Amino acid sequence: MQETGSPLSNSKSLPERREAVTDQQVLIVGGGHVGLSFALLLAHHGIASTLLEKNRYPTISPTDDRTRSHYLDSRNTALSRRTVQIYQEIGLWDELQSHACRIDSVQISEQGSFGRAQLNKVEEKVESFGQVIENAWLGRKLLLAAQQSPLITLIDNASVNAVAQQVDGVMLSFSNDDAAENEQQLQASVLVACDGRDSTVRQLLNIGTTTYDYQQTAIVGVVETDRPHEHVAIERFSPAGPLAVLPLTDPEGDGNDKYQHGYRRSVVWVCPTGEETKYLEDDAQFLQTLQQAFGQRAGTFVAAGRRGAYPLSRVLADKQVEGRCVIMGNAAHTLHPVAGQGFNLCMRDAHVLAQMMSAQVLKGEDIGNAQLLKRYEKARQTDQKRVIRFCDAVVHGFTHPNPAIKLARNMALLAFDKLPNIKPLVATYAMGLKS
Incomplete structure (x- = not known):
C-alpha cells in the first residue's frame, strides 16, 4: 500500500504478552494489492486468513468522498480482461x-519507423481488452472489502522477524516496533508471502533470486491532452525504451460512460537510468519529450501532474514454494512494466492457488500440504515463463539499435497487422484468457 496513516478501526490490537494464534488457516505477509486480493479470494471460498502489513493502513470508511484529490495526480494499473473477471467473481x-x-483498442508503433499495428475490440469480438484503474481507488476498495470480511484478520505496522516450519504448520514471529518484548507469534497451515520485490519472508527462507537490471527507469504519472482518448491505448517504442499512454476516467463519474470527455491519460515513460531527474522536475520538458515521441497520435499534451520514478529490474525467485510457504506477487516475479503484464500475472497466480486450496478444504485435506503447493508451482510455470519471455523479448527487441533488427521488427508489426489468425492469438494472451 502506498498510503500511510492510522490503522483501521478493526485491525487487531496486539497484546503486549507473547502468544500464539492458531485459529487461522492461512497467513499472508504483505497487504498490497496482491495480498489483499488473495485474502479476498480465499474468503470467497470460505477460507480464513490473517494478513500482516508492515505499513500502517490509512483510516477509511465506505462514506469517504469518491472524487479524486487532484485531476492529474494518480498512479494507475492496467487490468487485463481476466483480472476483471476475477474481481467480478468475488463480487468486487x-x-x-x-x-x-x-480499453477498446490498442495502437502499437515505433518512433521514426514505418511499422504499426492495431488491436480493435470489434474485430476481436470482445467487450474490451481490459480496464485502467487508479491505484489509490483499487487499494481503497480492496482494503474496505477486507476490513468488512469476517474471514480476514488485518494486522498492520507488523515487521516479520522469523519463520519456522513445522510438520503440520508454519510459525511466524513479528513485532510492531523494535522492542523485542513486543514480539508476537502466529501459526497457520500455510504461509503466503506477497511482500514485494525485496521480500523479507523470501530472505528468511533463504530463497535466492535471479536479477537483471534493465538500466532503465519508468516515469509514471498522469497527463492531459487536447484530444479525447476514445478508449485507445497507445504503445510506442523509442530508442530509450517502451512507452505507453493509456485512457483514464474523467474527474467525475464512470470512465466507461460514452458521454465522458476523456482527456486524462496515464503515462509510462521509460528512460535510461540517470536521466529521470529532468523528466520529474520540468513539466514543460516532459510534455515536449512526450510530444516528440508520440507525435499527434494522442493529440497535444497540454498538462502534466506529479510524477514518480521507478528503477526497472527483473527479479525472479529461484523457487516459489518451500515446504508450507508460497512466494507470490512481486516477491515471486518482478517484471518490466511493458504491456502491463506483471500485476495481471500475479492475479492469475492468486486465483489458481485459492481454487486449489478450496478444493483441498472440500476434500477435508491439509491446505498446506507440500505436494499440493508443489503442484501449484508447477501448474503456474507455463504462464509465468511465457509472460517473462514476452516482456524481455519486447524490451530487448525494440531497443536494439541494429538496422537489420529494426527492419525485421517493423516488418513483424506489419505482418501482425495483416496476417489472419495472429491477432486473435495475441489478443487472447494479452487479455490473460489463455494461461
Whole structure:
C-alpha cells in the first residue's frame, strides 16, 4: 500500500504478552494489492486468513468522498480482461468500475519507423481488452472489502522477524516496533508471502533470486491532452525504451460512460537510468519529450501532474514454494512494466492457488500440504515463463539499435497487422484468457 496513516478501526490490537494464534488457516505477509486480493479470494471460498502489513493502513470508511484529490495526480494499473473477471467473481467489480476506464483498442508503433499495428475490440469480438484503474481507488476498495470480511484478520505496522516450519504448520514471529518484548507469534497451515520485490519472508527462507537490471527507469504519472482518448491505448517504442499512454476516467463519474470527455491519460515513460531527474522536475520538458515521441497520435499534451520514478529490474525467485510457504506477487516475479503484464500475472497466480486450496478444504485435506503447493508451482510455470519471455523479448527487441533488427521488427508489426489468425492469438494472451 502506498498510503500511510492510522490503522483501521478493526485491525487487531496486539497484546503486549507473547502468544500464539492458531485459529487461522492461512497467513499472508504483505497487504498490497496482491495480498489483499488473495485474502479476498480465499474468503470467497470460505477460507480464513490473517494478513500482516508492515505499513500502517490509512483510516477509511465506505462514506469517504469518491472524487479524486487532484485531476492529474494518480498512479494507475492496467487490468487485463481476466483480472476483471476475477474481481467480478468475488463480487468486487461493481465497486471498482467507477474509477476504471475500458480499453477498446490498442495502437502499437515505433518512433521514426514505418511499422504499426492495431488491436480493435470489434474485430476481436470482445467487450474490451481490459480496464485502467487508479491505484489509490483499487487499494481503497480492496482494503474496505477486507476490513468488512469476517474471514480476514488485518494486522498492520507488523515487521516479520522469523519463520519456522513445522510438520503440520508454519510459525511466524513479528513485532510492531523494535522492542523485542513486543514480539508476537502466529501459526497457520500455510504461509503466503506477497511482500514485494525485496521480500523479507523470501530472505528468511533463504530463497535466492535471479536479477537483471534493465538500466532503465519508468516515469509514471498522469497527463492531459487536447484530444479525447476514445478508449485507445497507445504503445510506442523509442530508442530509450517502451512507452505507453493509456485512457483514464474523467474527474467525475464512470470512465466507461460514452458521454465522458476523456482527456486524462496515464503515462509510462521509460528512460535510461540517470536521466529521470529532468523528466520529474520540468513539466514543460516532459510534455515536449512526450510530444516528440508520440507525435499527434494522442493529440497535444497540454498538462502534466506529479510524477514518480521507478528503477526497472527483473527479479525472479529461484523457487516459489518451500515446504508450507508460497512466494507470490512481486516477491515471486518482478517484471518490466511493458504491456502491463506483471500485476495481471500475479492475479492469475492468486486465483489458481485459492481454487486449489478450496478444493483441498472440500476434500477435508491439509491446505498446506507440500505436494499440493508443489503442484501449484508447477501448474503456474507455463504462464509465468511465457509472460517473462514476452516482456524481455519486447524490451530487448525494440531497443536494439541494429538496422537489420529494426527492419525485421517493423516488418513483424506489419505482418501482425495483416496476417489472419495472429491477432486473435495475441489478443487472447494479452487479455490473460489463455494461461
